[in-house]
Amino acid sequence: MSPRSLEPERFDAIIVGAGVGGLYAIHRLRTLGLKVRAFEAGAGVGGTWYWNRYPGCRCDVESLEYSYSFSNELQQEWLWPERYGTQPEILRYVNHVADRFDLRREIEFNTRVKEIVFDSKTNVWTVKTDKGKIATARYCIMATGNLSTPRRPNYSGLGRFKGNWYHTGQWPHEGVDFTGLSVGVIGTGSSGVQSIPIIAKQAKHLYVFQRTANFSLPARNAPMNPSKEMAHKAEYPERRRAAFDTPFGIAGYPPPQKSALEASEEERLRAYEAKWMEGGSISFLYSFNDLLLSKEANETASEFVRRKIRATVKHPQTADLLCPNDHPIGTKRLILDTDYYETYNRDNVTLVDIRNKPIREITPTGLSTADAEYQLDAIVFATGFDAMTGAMKEIDIHTDAGMSIQQKWEHGPRTYLGIMIAGFPNLFMITGPQSPGVKSQMILSCEQHVDWIADCLEYLRARGISGIEAEQDAEDAWVRHNNEVANRTLYPQANSWYVGANIPGKPRIFMPYVGGVTAYKKRCDEVAANGYQGFRLGTSIEEPRSAAQ
Numbered sequence: 001m002s003p004r005s006l007e008p009e010r011f012d013a014i015i016v017g018a019g020v021g022g023l024y025a026i027h028r029l030r031t032l033g034l035k036v037r038a039f040e041a042g043a044g045v046g047g048t049w050y051w052n053r054y055p056g057c058r059c060d061v062e063s064l065e066y067s068y069s070f071s072n073e074l075q076q077e078w079l080w081p082e083r084y085g086t087q088p089e090i091l092r093y094v095n096h097v098a099d100r101f102d103l104r105r106e107i108e109f110n111t112r113v114k115e116i117v118f119d120s121k122t123n124v125w126t127v128k129t130d131k132g133k134i135a136t137a138r139y140c141i142m143a144t145g146n147l148s149t150p151r152r153p154n155y156s157g158l159g160r161f162k163g164n165w166y167h168t169g170q171w172p173h174e175g176v177d178f179t180g181l182s183v184g185v186i187g188t189g190s191s192g193v194q195s196i197p198i199i200a201k202q203a204k205h206l207y208v209f210q211r212t213a214n215f216s217l218p219a220r221n222a223p224m225n226p227s228k229e230m231a232h233k234a235e236y237p238e239r240r241r242a243a244f245d246t247p248f249g250i251a252g253y254p255p256p257q258k259s260a261l262e263a264s265e266e267e268r269l270r271a272y273e274a275k276w277m278e279g280g281s282i283s284f285l286y287s288f289n290d291l292l293l294s295k296e297a298n299e300t301a302s303e304f305v306r307r308k309i310r311a312t313v314k315h316p317q318t319a320d321l322l323c324p325n326d327h328p329i330g331t332k333r334l335i336l337d338t339d340y341y342e343t344y345n346r347d348n349v350t351l352v353d354i355r356n357k358p359i360r361e362i363t364p365t366g367l368s369t370a371d372a373e374y375q376l377d378a379i380v381f382a383t384g385f386d387a388m389t390g391a392m393k394e395i396d397i398h399t400d401a402g403m404s405i406q407q408k409w410e411h412g413p414r415t416y417l418g419i420m421i422a423g424f425p426n427l428f429m430i431t432g433p434q435s436p437g438v439k440s441q442m443i444l445s446c447e448q449h450v451d452w453i454a455d456c457l458e459y460l461r462a463r464g465i466s467g468i469e470a471e472q473d474a475e476d477a478w479v480r481h482n483n484e485v486a487n488r489t490l491y492p493q494a495n496s497w498y499v500g501a502n503i504p505g506k507p508r509i510f511m512p513y514v515g516g517v518t519a520y521k522k523r524c525d526e527v528a529a530n531g532y533q534g535f536r537l538g539t540s541i542e543e544p545r546s547a548a549q
């Protein structure tokens, strides 16, 4: 190998991750004429939709909304077969986007970024991968995803288990046939609730190990209605704009005006029933304007769903166990399902309460709880992710000033706008913590972040500025604002992955911004219009802002 080939490859921007956000970042930054490179751990594009191939995996945002808006031709031409996209369909769409915009040539697949180091003398990041590759770039764009670090409980004995085990977030590409098997599913979040009805149809017997009951609503999935699709597409430009005037980045749900407590019991039931029949989580939470603000108001909706569970599940003890009682509805991700509660009426399905009788260990032939032994041929961990901060913290991101992301976020994430982090110049995040990402239509938020970052890079280039860094004060104020906004709602009351409660030892901080997409985008736009207020700009980051202008 010549000495020359050992030199790092140089880029203007390095993008980590080729999911929905990373792909759009490649496209957008390339149109600025930047030389970009993306590193992707998977063998293909799609991120979440590449990894989560478990049976029943489907988006809980409607297909006509959950799609890119940056190309009108794309959004007009792509045909969605169902109201909610299945994982294979969404992955097909993302692959189509990668091909259509010729994005693959900038991506190194099967390559995991291990270390990212900033050199403050040159304002350049050096990126090292598990393939031994070293590349440098002025800018790093972390498109590493919010739910991309699968986690399973550390039960002893798994190594001795004779059957196969799986995590929903790392599902085998060839699929799994559970026919004739005794299967255990651990976890009843969105992934568990979506996969349980399908696995139940295959398995000889399915044991569902539930620690916490979650609220789930019927998705009411259906084949796409072609006239609805045509009408929606005719209004795409206005609808996409209107989405930014909504809290969750999804247009078409008129904001509720009335408190649940101002409505009569009869009026409330009518409203909830209509939403229950219509399907959709935002729509349900939009029944009244205070469901996420007032516990008393929320309880009327929570109890409505509990009654539905009791009316659906025939065995009263099982129904009771399935009724959530530890959090207000909507404060954990509200799940959409197809036949979830109905599945417990099958003779081959058993719900096991591991809240009161926890799993003790995995045995060679199954698992044991505090009071019983279960014989299992396969175990499915639907136990979620180290959400929002996991993927960033898995990479050794540090600066030559000695600051590392592990130290910086030791007590929880701290960011400015969820886009940048004080102490980490020229490092951007797409839908980072303290942005609305996971509390919004994710693709809309990815596009908004990428567009903001691209505009920022153009601004810097036009002024000959080579460095940008969030100011400490601006970051502190943004973190405070996030907490204030969250504390006005019921969200922090739930032991959800939003607060890191699913990961033992993770600091309890409410991580997403819940002030709504409208307020957030307005703030981002104002910051940019004011010359990137709250950011320090400089040819060298060490220079004060005035020296750069």
Ligand code: N01
Residues within 6 Å of the ligand: 058, 059, 060, 061, 147, 153, 154, 168, 186, 187, 188, 189, 190, 191, 192, 194, 210, 211, 212, 333, 336, 354, 382, 383, 384, 385, 497, 501, 502
């Ligand atoms: O993960 P989760 P997920 N012992 O963290 C249980 C998105 N998503 O993969 O609640 C026993 O929600 C845990 O119990 P508890 C969506 O945003 C979207 O299902 O911590 N049980 C819980 O029941 C979603 O919210 C879609 O007590 C343990 C479950 O495992 C997010 O991804 C589809 C345990 C984990 O639930 C994550 O969903 C799928 C332990 N030690 C996912 N540890 C759609 O678009 C954890 N659990 C539809």
